Amino acid sequence: MKKLLIDQAGKHVVNVGANESAEIYILQIEHEEGLIDLTINLNGHHSQAQAYNCFVGHLQNRNLLDVKINHNALSTSANFSARGIMKDHSFGAFNGLITVKKNSQDTNSFLEHRTLMLSNEAEINPIPSLQINANQVRASHAATIHNIREEDLFVLKSRGIPQKEAETILIDSFMSEIVKELPVHWRKKVKETIR
Amino acid sequence: MLEIKNLHVSAENNSILKGVSLTVKKGEVHALMGQNGSGKSTLANCIAGHPFYTITKGSISFNKKNINKLAPNERAALGIYLTFQNPPTLPGVKISSYLRTAKNALAEARHESPTELTDYLRELKTTMKFLGLPLKFANRSLNEGFSGGEKKKLEILQALMLKPKLIILDEIDSGLDIDAIKVVAAGVKKLQAQGATIIIITHYQRILNFIAPNYVHILQQGVIAVSGDKSLVERLEKTSFKEVTTTHE
Amino acid sequence: MSKSPNNILIKDYQFGFSNAEKYFYREKKGLNERVVKSISSHKGEDEYMRDIRLKALQIFFEKKMPSWGGDLSKINFDNITYYIKPQAKKGRTWNEVPKEIKTTFDKLGIPDSEKRFLAGVGAQYESESVYHQLKQEWKDKGIIFEDTDTALKKYPELFKKYFGTVVPMNDNKFAALNTAVWSGGTFLYVPKGVKMNIPLQNYFRINAKNMGQFERTLIIAEEDSSVQYIEGCTAPTYSTDSLHAAVVEIIAHKNSRVRYTTIQNWSSNVYNLVTKRAVAHEGATVEWIDGNLGSKLTMKYPAVYMIGRNAHADILSLAVASKGQHQDAGAKAVHLAPNTTSVITAKSIAANGGKSSYRGLLRIVKRALNSKSKVVCDALILDDQSSSDTWPTMEIKNNQSSVEHEATVSKIGEEQLFYLQSRGLNENEASSLIINGFLSPIVKQLPMEYAVELNRLIELQMEGSIG
Numbered sequence: 041m042k043k044l045l046i047d048q049a050g051k052h053v054v055n056v057g058a059n060e061s062a063e064i065y066i067l068q069i070e071h072e073e074g075l076i077d078l079t080i081n082l083n084g085h086h087s088q089a090q091a092y093n094c095f096v097g098h099l100q101n102r103n104l105l106d107v108k109i110n111h112n113a114l115s116t117s118a119n120f121s122a123r124g125i126m127k128d129h130s131f132g133a134f135n136g137l138i139t140v141k142k143n144s145q146d147t148n149s150f151l152e153h154r155t156l157m158l159s160n161e162a163e164i165n166p167i168p169s170l171q172i173n174a175n176q177v178r179a180s181h182a183a184t185i186h187n188i189r190e191e192d193l194f195v196l197k198s199r200g201i202p203q204k205e206a207e208t209i210l211i212d213s214f215m216s217e218i219v220k221e222l223p224v225h226w227r228k229k230v231k232e233t234i235r
Numbered sequence: 236m237l238e239i240k241n242l243h244v245s246a247e248n249n250s251i252l253k254g255v256s257l258t259v260k261k262g263e264v265h266a267l268m269g270q271n272g273s274g275k276s277t278l279a280n281c282i283a284g285h286p287f288y289t290i291t292k293g294s295i296s297f298n299k300k301n302i303n304k305l306a307p308n309e310r311a312a313l314g315i316y317l318t319f320q321n322p323p324t325l326p327g328v329k330i331s332s333y334l335r336t337a338k339n340a341l342a343e344a345r346h347e348s349p350t351e352l353t354d355y356l357r358e359l360k361t362t363m364k365f366l367g368l369p370l371k372f373a374n375r376s377l378n379e380g381f382s383g384g385e386k387k388k389l390e391i392l393q394a395l396m397l398k399p400k401l402i403i404l405d406e407i408d409s410g411l412d413i414d415a416i417k418v419v420a421a422g423v424k425k426l427q428a429q430g431a432t433i434i435i436i437t438h439y440q441r442i443l444n445f446i447a448p449n450y451v452h453i454l455q456q457g458v459i460a461v462s463g464d465k466s467l468v469e470r471l472e473k474t475s476f477k478e479v480t481t482t483h484e
Numbered sequence: 485m486s487k488s489p490n491n492i493l494i495k496d497y498q499f500g501f502s503n504a505e506k507y508f509y510r511e512k513k514g515l516n517e518r519v520v521k522s523i524s525s526h527k528g529e530d531e532y533m534r535d536i537r538l539k540a541l542q543i544f545f546e547k548k549m550p551s552w553g554g555d556l557s558k559i560n561f562d563n564i565t566y567y568i569k570p571q572a573k574k575g576r577t578w579n580e581v582p583k584e585i586k587t588t589f590d591k592l593g594i595p596d597s598e599k600r601f602l603a604g605v606g607a608q609y610e611s612e613s614v615y616h617q618l619k620q621e622w623k624d625k626g627i628i629f630e631d632t633d634t635a636l637k638k639y640p641e642l643f644k645k646y647f648g649t650v651v652p653m654n655d656n657k658f659a660a661l662n663t664a665v666w667s668g669g670t671f672l673y674v675p676k677g678v679k680m681n682i683p684l685q686n687y688f689r690i691n692a693k694n695m696g697q698f699e700r701t702l703i704i705a706e707e708d709s710s711v712q713y714i715e716g717c718t719a720p721t722y723s724t725d726s727l728h729a730a731v732v733e734i735i736a737h738k739n740s741r742v743r744y745t746t747i748q749n750w751s752s753n754v755y756n757l758v759t760k761r762a763v764a765h766e767g768a769t770v771e772w773i774d775g776n777l778g779s780k781l782t783m784k785y786p787a788v789y790m791i792g793r794n795a796h797a798d799i800l801s802l803a804v805a806s807k808g809q810h811q812d813a814g815a816k817a818v819h820l821a822p823n824t825t826s827v828i829t830a831k832s833i834a835a836n837g838g839k840s841s842y843r844g845l846l847r848i849v850k851r852a853l854n855s856k857s858k859v860v861c862d863a864l865i866l867d868d869q870s871s872s873d874t875w876p877t878m879e880i881k882n883n884q885s886s887v888e889h890e891a892t893v894s895k896i897g898e899e900q901l902f903y904l905q906s907r908g909l910n911e912n913e914a915s916s917l918i919i920n921g922f923l924s925p926i927v928k929q930l931p932m933e934y935a936v937e938l939n940r941l942i943e944l945q946m947e948g949s950i951g
Contacts, residue, residue, distance in 0.1 A: 126883070143868070157883030160850070170874040172893045175865040180892035181874075187883045283906045286898065307905035308914075317906055323899045327921025333904075336917065341908035376921065393907065 045223060049074030049104075058084025058113070067226055068095035068103040068124070068132075069233045075104040082109070082116035092221045093122035096233045097130025097162055104133050109149060111140040117148040123218035125211060125234065126155060126162035134166040138179055145176035153183040156214050236261045236298060236432050237282070237401055243292035244274075244281050251277045253457035254293070259401075264433040266443055268471065269454035275436045276320060278454070279405045282434075283317035284310050297401070312344035314400030318390035318407050322378045330389070331359060331373040334396055341397060362395045365425070367418055383410035391422035402426055404435045408442040420445030440472050453479060511567040517541065520664055523567045527633055527667070532644070540653040540663035547657040553843070554781040554810045559755055564696045564727055566665045622680065628673035629684055632700050635671030642673060646704055650733035650761050650789075658757045662698045662731040669699035669730070674709040674740075683712040683745075683931060696727040703733070705740035705768075712743040714934065725780070726754045734762035736770050738792065743771040745930060747938060750779040752808055758784045766792030766821075773929055775938060776803040776811045785843060787816035790824040790852075797826040802926045804942055805838030805870070814843035814875075815859075819852035819885070830861040831923055833942075834870035841873040846887065848880045855885040863893045864922055866915075 042062040046052055047070070056062045066076060080089045095103045109118045118138070126132055138149045153166045168181040188210050196206035215234060219227050237259040244252035251274050259265050269275050281288045282295060284307035294301050297313055305313075325333075339349040350358075363370055366388050378386055387407050394402055404423065408416055423446050427433060435446060443451075443465065451467040452459045461467065461479060471479050509526065511519055520541050524534040549556050622629070628639060636643050653663040670686050686701075705711055728750060736742045742762065750756055756779035762770040772786035788797035803811035817826035832840035842861045863872040874891045896918050904914035920927070920939060927935050 142871075145868070157880070157885075160853075160883050162883060163879075163881050165877070165879050166889075167875075167877050168889070168891070169876070170863075170872070170891060170893055172863070172865060172873065173871040175868050175870065175895045177865070178892075178894050180890065180894075182891075183876075183878060183887070183889040185878070185880050185885070185887040187886070283902075285902055306910070307902055308908050308910045311906055311908040315906075319903060323897060323903050325900055325903070325918065325921055327924030328917055333917060336913065337904075337907040337909055340910070340913060344908065397907065 045226075046076060046078065047226075049076055051077040053079045053081065054089070055081045055083055056087040056089055056116075059086045060084065061087070062089045064089065064091040065222055065226070066091065066093040066095075066105065066122075067222070067230070068093070068105065069098075069230060070101075075106055077106045079108045080110065080118065081112060082118060083112050084116075085113050086115050087113060088117045089119070091118070091120045092218060093120070093124070094215075094218045094222055094226075094230055095122065095124030095132060096230065097124065097126035097132050097164075098128050098233065100129050102131045102133075106135045107137070109136075109138045109151070111138070111144045111147045111149060113144060115146040116144065118150070120151040121218065121221070122151075122153040123215065124155060125158055125215065126164050127158045129159070129161045131162070132164040132166075134164075135169070136167070136181070137169045137171065138181065139171040140174050140177050140179060142173040144174050147174065147177045147179065149177070149179040151181040153181075154214075155185045156211065157185060157187045158211070237434075238296040238299075239278075239282075239293070240296070241293040242278075242281070242290065242295065244277055244288050245291050246277070246288050250291070251288075251457055252281070255454075255457070255459055256293075257452065257459065259432060259434060261432055262427075262430065263450065264427070264435065264446060264448045266448035266451045266468070267434060267436045267454060268438065268451065268468070273454040274457045275454050276405055279317055279403045279434070279436055282310075282403055283307055283315060308340070308344070311397075311399075312341055315403070316394050316397060316399030316401065317403045318387070318394065318405055320405040320409070322386045322390060324379045325377040326379055328377045329374055330377050331356075333377055334359065334393060337393075338397060359396065362392055365395075366392055366422055368392060384412070384415040387411060387419060388415070388422075391419055391426075394426055395422060398429060399426075399431060401432045401434070404433065404437075406436055406438070408437055408439065413441075416442055417445065440468050443468055509567075509569040511565055513565050514562045515541075515544075515564070515566055515665070519566055523665060523667065526567070526569065529636070532640075533636060536648070536653070537664045537666075540660045543654050544657060544660035544664055547654075547660055549657060550783075553783045553812045556755070556757075556781070559725065559727060564725075566696050566698070567667060625678050626675040627678060627680065628671065630671045632669040632671045632702065633667065635702075639671075639673070642704070643671070643702070646702055646733065646735055648733075650735060650763050651731050651759050656759060658729040659731055659759045662700060662729050662759070665696070666698045666700035666731070668697075669701040670703070670713070670715075671701070672703045672711065672713060674705045674711045676706040677708045678706075679708075679710040680712065681710075683714050685714040685716070696729065698728075699730045701730070701732040703742060703744070704735045705737060705742045707738045707740060709737075710741040712745070714745040714747075714931070716747050716749070716934075726750075728754055728756045728758070728779075730758045730760075732758070732760040734770060736762060736764045736768035736795075738765045739767040740765075741769045741771075743773065744786075745773040745775075745934070747775040747777070747930075747934060748779065748782065749777045750782075752778065752780050754779045756780075756782040756784065758782075760784065760786040761816075762786075762788045762797075764788055764790045764792065764795035764797060764824075767794045768792065769796040769798065771798040772800070772815070773926065774799070774801045774813065775926070775930075776801070776813050777938075777942065778809075779811075780808065781810045781812070783812045785814045785816050785845070787818065787845075788826065789818045789820060790826070791820045793821045793823050795821065795824045797824075797828075799826070799828045799830075800926045800929060801828075801830040801832075801842075802923060803830075803832040803840045803842075805832070805834045805840040807836040807838060809838045810841070811839070812841045812843060814841075814845075816845040817847070817857060818845070819848040819855040819857070822851065822853040822855065824852060824855045826855075826857045828857075828859040828861075829925060830859075831926055832861075832863045832872060833866065833919065833922070834863065834872050835866035837867075837869035839871050839873075841875065842891070844876040846876070846878045846880075846889070848882060848885050848887070850881045853882055853884045855882075857885075857887045859887075859889040859891075861891040862922070863891075864919065865893060865895055 044064045047067040054062050097103050136151050140147050155164050166183045168183050193206050239257040242252050242255040267275050290303050335355050342349050453461045520537045651659050653660050734742050764770045770788045774786050776782050797817050799815040801813050803813045805811040815828045830842045834840040848855045865872050872893050901914050
């Protein structure tokens with residue numbers, strides 16, 4: 041089983057062979073000048089990949105991530121889950137392209153990208169794309185961008201929790217979905233950056 | 236009516252049924268029980284012709300005709316009907332129009348004349364009322380946004396409208412409260428009154444209190460381990476599958 | 485669901501008939517200043533429009549072809565006829581329209597629908613409108629429904645006020661082309677407070693070989709008005725290519741509502757490149773219903789620019805790509821003001837080796853606080869020869885907005901097929917039901933006769949690819 045941890049700019053290519061699986065973790069919390077360019081090639085029968093991307097945009101950081109997931113064989117599957125918050129004057133760009141080659145039948149591929157926007161000066165541009173050339177495929181993607189919802193805040197405030205704390209609880213709850221998947225030594229870093 | 240002889244069925248190279256033999260006569264009610272993984276659903280789906288399963292040995296005959304190679308719609312034309320354990324969602328497929336299309340397709344296959352629209356709608360309305368389904372459901376997409384219990388009632392609705400000869404109920408009672416079970420049972424009784432033969436697959440005794448079986452079979456590891464009458468069920472409830480299948484003479 | 489090539493039947497495009505080409509006037513092939521000046525003079529235009537055309541022509545020559553989308557490399561601009569006038573004058577009643585043209589439209593079912601369902605009908609054959617009528621009661625309310633050429637002459641101030649304001653000539657290469665050689669199209673003006681509850685329709689037909697059709701439509705809905713417009717397009721099947729490069733501009737003033745429905749069924753030799761854009765003012769709603777069944781290549785992304793607060797955009801796109809077709813369709817929603825909402829629903833089917841793509845843009849600018857957008861694109865691929873792409877772009881620049889985007893690509897589910905078959909439907913019938921169900925959120929927004937027609941056209945397209 042291949043395991044890859046990425047927390048700096050650079051190009052990475054992961055080739056997954058027959059009956060192999062890969063786990064990839066991407067952390068974007070520190071100042072980055074460059075692009076994280078990740079390609080996952082599912083080259084063998086029954087190869088699979090699971091990837092998690094946690095991002096926190098703060099200060100003037102630019103979080104740039106380019107992911108290509110290529111299904112090049114039969115019965116491959118991939119699951120890419122990205123989640124993060126954007127604060128201050130940060131900028132995030134995400135390009136996630138799932139490509140299913142012709143004859144790569146019985147593919148399952150899912151990609152989700154979820155952002156919580158916390159500042160009016162921050163910006164996020166997610167571009168999830170699909171290029172599907174086979175038909176025995178289940179592929180889908182979802183991208184959502186929300187701010188802290190009034191209804192959710194209200195639920196907490198009506199229990200007596202003050203605004204700031206309610207916000208913190210909601211942010212933590214949103215992020216916990218991805219933080220719990222991260223390697224242990226990263227979790228602390230992320231929690232500190234969220235503050 | 237239904238004759239299964241030494242049926243061996245596999246899926247994706249895994250052998251699931253390893254020699255099932257069963258005879259069901261017209262008008263009878265057979266209950267099929269067994270633990271998860273014993274092959275009950277496989278048998279049900281196989282009788283209906285699910286493409287996922289392959290018959291590697293043995294035969295299924297309906298009214299003396301071997302149906303091993305028949306397509307699912309051809310089996311439906313003969314009068315076989317399966318209620319699905321997990322009915323799939325069909326977005327955009329309106330219940331009332333779909334059911335009419337199915338009814339007319341069956342009529343055509345049986346060289347009968349199609350139903351008049353007004354007669355069809357009247358029958359649909361009456362049947363929905365009988366099952367306690369709000370009439371506005373008829374305009375909704377098949378199995379989309381319905382609760383588990385409602386979906387099971389819809390399976391019975393379709394059976395009542397299509398009037399099959401052999402009905403296989405695949406865990407029709409799972410996830411239903413007692414009131415819903417009573418309604419479903421009433422529907423099944425109506426089907427019986429129309430002359431249908433019933434095979435009912437279940438884990439629990441409850442529904443068998445409303446639909447009394449003539450025979451009970453317990454499936455285990457791909458074969459019928461034990462057969463008996465209703466008293467077998469009572470023993471099962473009091474003890475366990477293991478006991479019943481090992482201590483039965 | 486893959487089928488061996490021997491089983492695939494290509495149903496004949498049923499509008500593939502053509503009439504002999506006897507026209508009143510036919511311009512020489514090719515595009516240059518002389519042609520543009522000749523078009524302008526044939527229409528009796530003054531310098532205002534002639535100068536606009538010439539300026540646009542320059543821009544067309546300067547601009548590059550788009551580097552994305554479909555394959556435009558085989559379009560030979562010199563081999564296209566840019567202007568044909570089919571008859572000497574426009575018919576005021578249906579009987580006055582020349583026989584062949586009338587037969588064509590009769591075959592397509594036009595005048596019947598006029599009587600029964602619609603308030604007004606226009607018909608355009610080649611470059612000119614041959615028939616345009618608006619029921620008297622609507623005329624009395626101050627509604628203007630003319631072909632664009634006539635409107636320029638009759639209502640110059642209104643025309644000049646809005647022409648080119650939503651799609652300027654330098655917007656893209658094909659908008660420039662259209663501005664240079666546009667002919668025909670619809671001019672629709674709805675005065676303040678007038679609410680039309682019956683749709684208006686226009687019908688376009690290309691008959692000659694290597695014809696280009698460049699209609700220009702301008703719709704203005706004043707405050708508190710509401711209008712629905714439907715357009716249908718067909719062309720005969722030839723082995724050489726035709727080009728359809730149209731521009732549609734819609735201005736929806738405060739609290740108005742405009743719904744524009746297109747069912748495009750061009751034959752498979754037509755390049756269909758259209759710029760459709762609407763501007764929605766405060767509280768206005770613009771709905772684009774875009775059905776793409778035909779053509780060799782369609783590139784069309786109906787857009788709504790929400791410039792006033794509380795404006796709303798609803799874009800429904802349906803694309804069916806069969807053998808030899810590429811539907812590159814989508815939507816653009818640009819939120820430029822607060823409290824604006826957009827919903828984009830795109831459904832596509834690719835079969836018989838066709839390719840369908842969704843290309844979308846969602847932009848929320850900083851000041852567009854409290855905006856909401858939901859995008860759903862679903863694609864069905866029916867066999868292993870066909871393909872589907874999704875290219876959505878999202879640019880969100882404030883933190884008080886909510887955006888949801890989902891896309892799914894799948895084939896017809898085996899369990900769903902088995903379920904319907906176990907109820908007595910054969911594979912073909914079951915697949916048809918599932919496909920119709922898949923498209924139903926869009927089809928049910930169409931007027932009934934169109935819905936029926938659309939289902940039939942889709943069935944024809946799909947025949948041979950299922951069962």
